Amino acid sequence: MIDTTPRTGGLDARIRLTRGAVQVDVALTAEPGQVVGVLGPNGGGKTSAVLALAGVLRLDDGHVRVAGEVWADGRRHLVPEQRGVGLMLADSLLFPHLRALDNVAYGPRSRGVDRRTARERAGVELERVGLGDRVAAKPLELSSGQQARVALARALATDPTLLLLDEPLAALDPDTRARTRTDLATRLAAYTGVTVLVTHDPLDALTLADHLVFVEDGRVTQTGTPSDVLREPRSAYAGTVVGLNLYAAQGDSHGHVLTADGGLIVTTSPTEGAVWATVAPSAVSLHEHEPEGSPRNTWRLRIASVTMQGQSARVGLTGDLPLTAEVTLESVAALGLHVGREVWAAVKATEVHTYPR
């Protein structure tokens, strides 16, 4: 019943189109079974790329090839119903007048499967997302997390070769999101096609995706595995996603790093030329008086923001170098950290990581 045969050929797409003010030019490739996480700020072209893969938007140029089939190129444009694609969006967008079972059976029915077989298949898909007992429920009778799972089951019930998830968890409250993320991970592990997951939640990307693509202002700014990106983010946005202080800078062989804003950082791992320099917020210490001792960077900076995060606080600093520090709540109290105050920030030279831009 469920298609477990491995698929030949994955996703190979070059998406070029204009949507509003954004010129999108994005290349996406993936092997069968892979999950590609597409990240980027809103309005940067992520959703346009997804709609182009689905066939809802036409390409101006480029191509979409999936599992050895050409879905779109200079001459050809398959409409969505001709593509083997599953689509799941932030609002689960279930058909409100159909019960869960018929929502999931809608795809097979639309593709010519008889009613009984389609419903059997829908039952199996709902079972796989843990909703075997809610088949008769109308969407409004389901919780938001359950609705999302029905939407996933519906998207997979047609055996798509390409599964598109556009912010699938964005509409859920935090608790539900965590649980649904686990369900999603479980279900995706058993899926043999290519998944494209659009998100701006770092946790979704890092826990669900095998490969990340950052799209900003219509362009790809970085690709790599989650651990590549965690180690070496290559755009301000990627830096924010992984939570590192990131600077575009010029480095020399003596370990001096000059940031684009004129800040100077000393590192024990020099890289010459145009570099990215990263500092983990947890490697930043804050002091009332200028600290001395082992080779370290010190700056006198002004506190611009203090936000709590569990047992620690993130302190936003401005001055010669914009910097985020993560300190314990105790130090917030002991140092009397508050917005507007000036403090000394110190980072050991061994904690500054540089790599070519």
Add this chain to the structure above:
Amino acid sequence: MTSTAGLGPGPRRGAGPPTRNAGRWRTRVVLGVPAALALLLLVVPLVALLLQADWARIPSDLATPTVLPALRLSLTTTSITAVLCLLLGTPLAWFLARSDHPATSWARALLTVPLVLPPVVGGVALLMTWGRNGLIGQHLAPFGIQIPFTTVAVVLAETFVAMPYYVLAVEASMRGLDPRLESVARTLGAGDLRYLRTVAVPLVLPGIASGLALAWARALGEFGATITFAGNFPGRTQTLPLLVYVELERDPQVAISISIMLLAVSVLVLGVLRGRWLR
């Protein structure tokens, strides 16, 4: 009197200074008097109709030999009109709702013309179309097909005035659908027709129902275009409103009785719209 609720002095929110109270009273007079007049202008005729009716006579009046054929004709033609709206108007609403082409807004503007056109003018226009020398009629005449002054003409006149109500109601309802539902349905393999049949129409049923009720009520009351284009032949083109007009000369009490019946039907339609579909 509940009909003036909101116009009279409302609950006081604490005693303000005297000058403010005076200002409030002036506002009430300046706005309240015209508002009450407006309401009276609308309500008094209805009350007058009800007061003038001889309720005991209504059953026998409605059984008058001229009434039954007119009632049957009105019900038949308005039902056919409703079906025509459903079959032809729904696809039109569908196209209008989906397209952002400039031609669409022109089509919508044209569609509203019959709404504001004097019905008599509509009747003349229909004659110019379907008459013996009309745009289409001249090609039908050689086949012995004559449309004006037939029951078909009644249906055409009613459809002409009622269809816009239906199309606009259904279009508004279809525009309210989330376009992403269609994207999802299409990725699931549903073409346009399947999406329309299985998702769009079921979801806009309330809009279709209220559109049908509006169009049907409008068709039921049609007078000007009908009498111009279809004439006033008992049993063939004389609908209830036309009969009311005729009876007013002959036996006003019968006219009143029919009017009461039409009023009751209108209120019923309104009640259905309000209660079930218009929130």
